Amino acid sequence: MITSAPLPQQQTTEPYPYAGPVELRSPIETALRRVVDPEVAMSIVDVGLVYGVQVDARQVRVLVTMTSAACPVVDVIIDDIWAELSRVVPESLTLDVELVWEPPWMPARMSDSAKRIMGW
Amino acid sequence: MDARSHERQRQAHHGLVTAAGAGVLVLAALSLVVAVAGGLLRACPAPAPPTLPAWLLSGAVSHAALMICGFLGTVVGMERAVAARKPLAFVAPLASACGAALLILGEQGAGSLAIMVAAGTFVLVNVRIVRRQPAAHTALLLLGAVSWLTGSVMYAAGTGAPIPWWFAFLVMTVAAERLEMTRLTRRAPHAELQLCGTMALLVAGAALSSATVTLATTGTGLFGVSLVLLALWLFRHDIARRTIFSDGLSRYMAICLLTGYCWLAVSGIGWIGLAAGLPLRDMALHALGLGFIVGMMMAHAPVILPALTRIRLRFGLLFYLPLLALHVSLMVRIGFGAPYPLQRGIGALLNAGALILFAATVVGAAIAWRLSQRHPSRQETL
Numbered sequence: 276m277i278t279s280a281p282l283p284q285q286q287t288t289e290p291y292p293y294a295g296p297v298e299l300r301s302p303i304e305t306a307l308r309r310v311v312d313p314e315v316a317m318s319i320v321d322v323g324l325v326y327g328v329q330v331d332a333r334q335v336r337v338l339v340t341m342t343s344a345a346c347p348v349v350d351v352i353i354d355d356i357w358a359e360l361s362r363v364v365p366e367s368l369t370l371d372v373e374l375v376w377e378p379p380w381m382p383a384r385m386s387d388s389a390k391r392i393m394g395w
Numbered sequence: 396m397d398a399r400s401h402e403r404q405r406q407a408h409h410g411l412v413t414a415a416g417a418g419v420l421v422l423a424a425l426s427l428v429v430a431v432a433g434g435l436l437r438a439c440p441a442p443a444p445p446t447l448p449a450w451l452l453s454g455a456v457s458h459a460a461l462m463i464c465g466f467l468g469t470v471v472g473m474e475r476a477v478a479a480r481k482p483l484a485f486v487a488p489l490a491s492a493c494g495a496a497l498l499i500l501g502e503q504g505a506g507s508l509a510i511m512v513a514a515g516t517f518v519l520v521n522v523r524i525v526r527r528q529p530a531a532h533t534a535l536l537l538l539g540a541v542s543w544l545t546g547s548v549m550y551a552a553g554t555g556a557p558i559p560w561w562f563a564f565l566v567m568t569v570a571a572e573r574l575e576m577t578r579l580t581r582r583a584p585h586a587e588l589q590l591c592g593t594m595a596l597l598v599a600g601a602a603l604s605s606a607t608v609t610l611a612t613t614g615t616g617l618f619g620v621s622l623v624l625l626a627l628w629l630f631r632h633d634i635a636r637r638t639i640f641s642d643g644l645s646r647y648m649a650i651c652l653l654t655g656y657c658w659l660a661v662s663g664i665g666w667i668g669l670a671a672g673l674p675l676r677d678m679a680l681h682a683l684g685l686g687f688i689v690g691m692m693m694a695h696a697p698v699i700l701p702a703l704t705r706i707r708l709r710f711g712l713l714f715y716l717p718l719l720a721l722h723v724s725l726m727v728r729i730g731f732g733a734p735y736p737l738q739r740g741i742g743a744l745l746n747a748g749a750l751i752l753f754a755a756t757v758v759g760a761a762i763a764w765r766l767s768q769r770h771p772s773r774q775e776t777l
Contacts, residue, residue, distance in 0.1 A: 313644050313645065313648075313697070313698050314576070314638070314645060314648055314698065315576075315579060315634065315638060315641075315645060316638065316641040316642070316643065316644070316645035322579075342575060342576075342578065342579070343478075343528065343532065343533070343572075343575045344478065344524050344527040344528035344533060345474075345475060345478045345521075345524050345528075345532075345533060345536055345571075345572075345575075346478055347473075347474035347475070347477045347478045347699060347702045347703070348698055348699070348701075348702045349477070349478060349480070349702075350477060350702060351698075351701050351702045374480075376527055376528065379528065382578055382579065385579070389579075392637065393579050393580045393581075393634065393637060394580055394581060394637060395580070395581050
């Protein structure tokens, strides 16, 4: 695992920081939006669990968090991220999904639509 | 763009974890089966036959220990171990599963010791989780673990009243998880404080239940009051109030949760009635254990089972059938205060039927998911 980079705050225009080829930005975001937190029926992008995506010549690295350190579905969500990214990422690139706990997830990371659904 | 090699790597990474947990989960399931069979024997209004299999007698004698520690404790221990992502964390569910097996074999002393070891290890796992994320909900999970340990020490020592502590463990575990989910909503300013106060009452109730007779009655009453207050808190703050307007699995989970909270309140009334000298023991114990806790289990099984076993389920409307069966069977069992032993016996039999129906639904959902993988056009998985 690569040491986590500093992670900026959630922005309304960009759901998470992305660094890499422009042509992969949209397919990766679409893939990540297909990964759903089953209890709230919202994508992990809308819940604000994706902290960043970095693509270089060798790999795609995704930083994700969970709302709770006691969340048992963490591996299921990571499996889903792998499965969805595998569909859109070129085979020449390896995948690295890293679970991080810093900074802690905060409700402010939720997207505007997610907040609307949850009554903010 | 075919990247199946990625998928193969990921599957291989998790294969060992699944294999290690499978045996533990099989023992947990065995504990559930024996506990239910033993519970039916206890609820049977007719005199028991003179000769019964030893395992069935063990199931009747150790019904609560097998249900709460052997089954639910093992499953919750597995959940927490998966979340902790540390192999040593699996010692807790392994020990509680072994404890259940020993109890079934009639080894009461060794079984209760193994359960105590499980609860003690589970406390350490939760300390790690609190360190990773210091928050109210992780602290409450830790307090739940300490409650399990307290009850298990009493059980092993053969003193005090372990059952309120064991129930406190389960109630706090649910309350902590629901508290965590409320962070997704704009939570009322005093919600966390209200829940802390309610949990303090719960602990006080459990603690006093092991005291002298007069104080134990007060403890039982306090325990009931805290359950009613918790039900009101959950109705007021839980995100299920919003997710019930979604669809599919989320709506199903919300319905399970909200109906479970009704049983939580009913149970609280039962505990208060018990303190007042009314014959509501069955209502107090089983509205809580079956209506609330098993209701929560039915809510989360479609999400937790894949997390623990890597077996995916295809959610469908059939999941509502066992849920409905559970509620109807509980109404039969504890309706009108359940004055008749025959009524309780029939209700208990129907409760077991609801659990079997749920197990069949889960198996069917797992098969449906596998079939849907062969026909990708019909995929609508969890």
